[in-house]
Amino acid sequence: LVPRLRPFTSTVFAEMTALAVRHDAVNLGQGFPDTDGPAGMLEQAKDSLFGGDNQYPPGPGRPELRAAIARHRQRYGTSYDPDTEVLVTAGATEAIAAALLALTEAGDEVIVVEPYYDSYAAAVAMAGAQRRVIGLTEAGDGRLELDLDAFRAAITPRTRAVLLNSPHNPTGTVFSREQLTEVARLCVEHDLIAITDEVYEHLVFDGSEHVPLATLPGMRTRTVAISSAGKTFNCTGWKIGWVCASPELVAAVKAAKQFITFVSGGPLQPAVAYALEHELDWVEGLRRDLQEKRDRLSAGLADAGFDVRPSFGTYFVTADVRPLGFSDAAELAWALPERVGVAAVPVQVFTDHPDEWKYLLRFAFCKQNEVIDEAVGRLRKLG
Numbered sequence: 360l361v362p363r364l365r366p367f368t369s370t371v372f373a374e375m376t377a378l379a380v381r382h383d384a385v386n387l388g389q390g391f392p393d394t395d396g397p398a399g400m401l402e403q404a405k406d407s408l409f410g411g412d413n414q415y416p417p418g419p420g421r422p423e424l425r426a427a428i429a430r431h432r433q434r435y436g437t438s439y440d441p442d443t444e445v446l447v448t449a450g451a452t453e454a455i456a457a458a459l460l461a462l463t464e465a466g467d468e469v470i471v472v473e474p475y476y477d478s479y480a481a482a483v484a485m486a487g488a489q490r491r492v493i494g495l496t497e498a499g500d501g502r503l504e505l506d507l508d509a510f511r512a513a514i515t516p517r518t519r520a521v522l523l524n525s526p527h528n529p530t531g532t533v534f535s536r537e538q539l540t541e542v543a544r545l546c547v548e549h550d551l552i553a554i555t556d557e558v559y560e561h562l563v564f565d566g567s568e569h570v571p572l573a574t575l576p577g578m579r580t581r582t583v584a585i586s587s588a589g590k591t592f593n594c595t596g597w598k599i600g601w602v603c604a605s606p607e608l609v610a611a612v613k614a615a616k617q618f619i620t621f622v623s624g625g626p627l628q629p630a631v632a633y634a635l636e637h638e639l640d641w642v643e644g645l646r647r648d649l650q651e652k653r654d655r656l657s658a659g660l661a662d663a664g665f666d667v668r669p670s671f672g673t674y675f676v677t678a679d680v681r682p683l684g685f686s687d688a689a690e691l692a693w694a695l696p697e698r699v700g701v702a703a704v705p706v707q708v709f710t711d712h713p714d715e716w717k718y719l720l721r722f723a724f725c726k727q728n729e730v731i732d733e734a735v736g737r738l739r740k741l742g
């Protein structure tokens with residue numbers, strides 16, 4: 360393995376899920392739902408699979424899916440041409456990697472917010488670029504915000520791009536319009552490309568608003584906006600994602616993408632198109648359910664003795680382990696499946712500064728209520 364990829368030989372999700380299986384633990388580690396997506400979408404996939412629709416789709420994606428993605432994006436007031444400004448990818452993960460491979464190279468710097476989704480550091484490394492990590496700060500109400508001073512300080516003449524995720528995995532924070540407006544201003548001032556990971560765009564709670572960076576002044580032409588069907592329609596295994604950007608940026612991402620996977624998920628693409636057109640009411644129901652599940656798990660964790668942090672979106676809530684007498688969430692996370700039969704992920708594995716994020720565990724609440732309750736019951740034994 361080449362040195363630049365040596366830090367990335369395994370993923371915490373694969374390891375934690377394997378450990379959960381070994382100990383028959385309730386898996387609140389890896390974020391995936393335990394119920395299916397909308398029936399109409401599944402029917403459509405079945406029709407495609409049995410309707411002889413099983414060969415390569417077109418390189419940029421099925422036209423009806425690109426049209427549906429463009430129409431869906433109109434909800435934010437931005438128009439994209441489905442033929443030149445939309446690209447279907449193998450999940451958001453490929454979109455992120457292809458964008459970095461296409462737009463950055465050795466010597467370039469990419470600003471990444473920590474804690475960061477695990478694929479970001481690996482994808483930046485695969486591109487040969489360098490990550491410049493900035494952190495989050497706590498606002499008065501406990502909400503985590505971008506550290507904009509750190510952002511300004513991280514920009515150098517070599518900075519090429521910023522990689523931003525909101526709603527944010529693993530913390531569940533949602534960046535405000537005000538903060539994102541300042542990010543946009545800095546991107547324009549320093550001629551940066553923004554790569555925005557919006558896979559949790561629909562999963563925001565308590566009236567929080569998802570603001571796509573591309574909708575802010577000067578950003579439409581310099582943003583690679585990425586999302587995916589997995590979280591919106593409970594189909595994380597389908598790996599149908601997409602990019603919306605200017606024709607130049609889409610052409611660049613496509614140049615990389617076409618030699619990574621060429622195409623993927625042909626028979627699933629019409630089903631995702633169908634879901635984007637017809638199942639957004641179902642998604643609103645999912646959002647409401649997840650908000651209740653967030654409350655259920657947050658209350659249960661607090662009851663079990665954790666110091667629970669507020670979550671405003673995503674599948675995740677984080678909790679401080681110190682009130683239970685632990686001093687390192689990673690040590691606890693690796694022992695937890697065997698000790699009480701629950702799996703969670705330590706936030707520090709998503710950072711370059713594990714000491715600063717030492718006390719937080721991430722728990723997924725995208726699970727049936729009985730599963731959440733069972734996990735909470737087991738966690739009570741810790742106290």
Ligand code: PMP
Nearest residue numbers: 450451452476528556587589600
């Ligand atoms: N970005 C974030 C923040 C995620 O949490 C995930 C997946 N869980 C992804 C990207 C990957 O999305 P996909 O499965 O569509 O590749």
Ligand code: GLN
Nearest residue numbers: 372373388389390391528
């Ligand atoms: N996105 C999911 C999470 O954060 C897991 C995805 C994966 O296993 N790579 O838990």
